[in-house]
Amino acid sequence: MHRIQRGSQPRRPSSHQAPVGGLAGGPPLGETTVAEVPAESEQPAMPTAASAAAAPGVTPSAPAAAPAAPTPSEAGAVAPDGGLCPTSRLTVRSADAEGAAGSTYEKLVLTNTGSATCLLRGFPGVSYVDAAGRQVGAPAVRTGPAGASARLAPGASATATLRTVHPGLQEGCEQTSQTTPVAALRIYPPANTTALRLPLSGVSACVNPAVQQLSVTTLTR
Numbered sequence: 001m002h003r004i005q006r007g008s009q010p011r012r013p014s015s016h017q018a019p020v021g022g023l024a025g026g027p028p029l030g031e032t033t034v035a036e037v038p039a040e041s042e043q044p045a046m047p048t049a050a051s052a053a054a055a056p057g058v059t060p061s062a063p064a065a066a067p068a069a070p071t072p073s074e075a076g077a078v079a080p081d082g083g084l085c086p087t088s089r090l091t092v093r094s095a096d097a098e099g100a101a102g103s104t105y106e107k108l109v110l111t112n113t114g115s116a117t118c119l120l121r122g123f124p125g126v127s128y129v130d131a132a133g134r135q136v137g138a139p140a141v142r143t144g145p146a147g148a149s150a151r152l153a154p155g156a157s158a159t160a161t162l163r164t165v166h167p168g169l170q171e172g173c174e175q176t177s178q179t180t181p182v183a184a185l186r187i188y189p190p191a192n193t194t195a196l197r198l199p200l201s202g203v204s205a206c207v208n209p210a211v212q213q214l215s216v217t218t219l220t221r
Helices: 049-053
Strands: 090-100 103-112 118-120 125-129 150-152 157-165 179-188 196-206 214-216
Touching: 090 196, 103 179, 125 196, 125 214, 150 157
Parallel strands: none
Antiparallel strands: 090 103, 103 157, 118 150, 125 179, 157 214, 179 196
C-alpha cells in the first residue's frame, strides 16, 4: 500500500478521459432510465424507472399488445360481410326437374336474402322427412368434388343438383310396402345446424336406411 502524503493534491484526470459515470449529467453506466407513462385501461402497465434500475444492464421489453377485440362471429353475432351464410338468411326452392333412366334430377337453389354478401362452400345435407319432421331413409350421399366457395351478394343464389332414384328400382325398396309418404326435403346449408324445408306433395321414399335413394353435388354459382 502507498501512503498519501498530507498536503499533496490528488491527480486530476486527463482532459481526454470521460468521467467514470459516463457523460456528465447522465445516469451511471449499466442503469436504464424509462420515463413513466400514465396507465391506460385495458393495457398492461409500463415499467417504472425504479423497476428498470433494479436490473442493471437490462433494457425493459416493450409491453405486450392489447388483445384484439372479438369479431362479430366470435361474439355470436351474424357473420360480417364475406362470412358464411347463416340458415336464417337463406331460402331454398327446386328448379329444372327432369327425369332420366329411373331417376329425377333437380336443382336445389339457395338464395341469400340478407343485406350482406356471404359464402357457401361444400355440400348441403339433404334427407326426406315425414309430417312430424322425422327423417325417412338414408340421407343424400355426396358426389363429386367440394369445389370453391360460392360468394353470394344479396339476392344471389347457389345451386346443387339432387338426384332421386325412383322407388321400386333398388334392392330393399322394390315393394310399395317398403316405402312411405314424405312431407318435405330437409336441407342443411353447409356449416349450419339449422335446416331449411322444401315441401313435397305425392312423394314416397324408401324406408330402409340401407337403400341410397338420394345423392347431391356441391353448391356452385
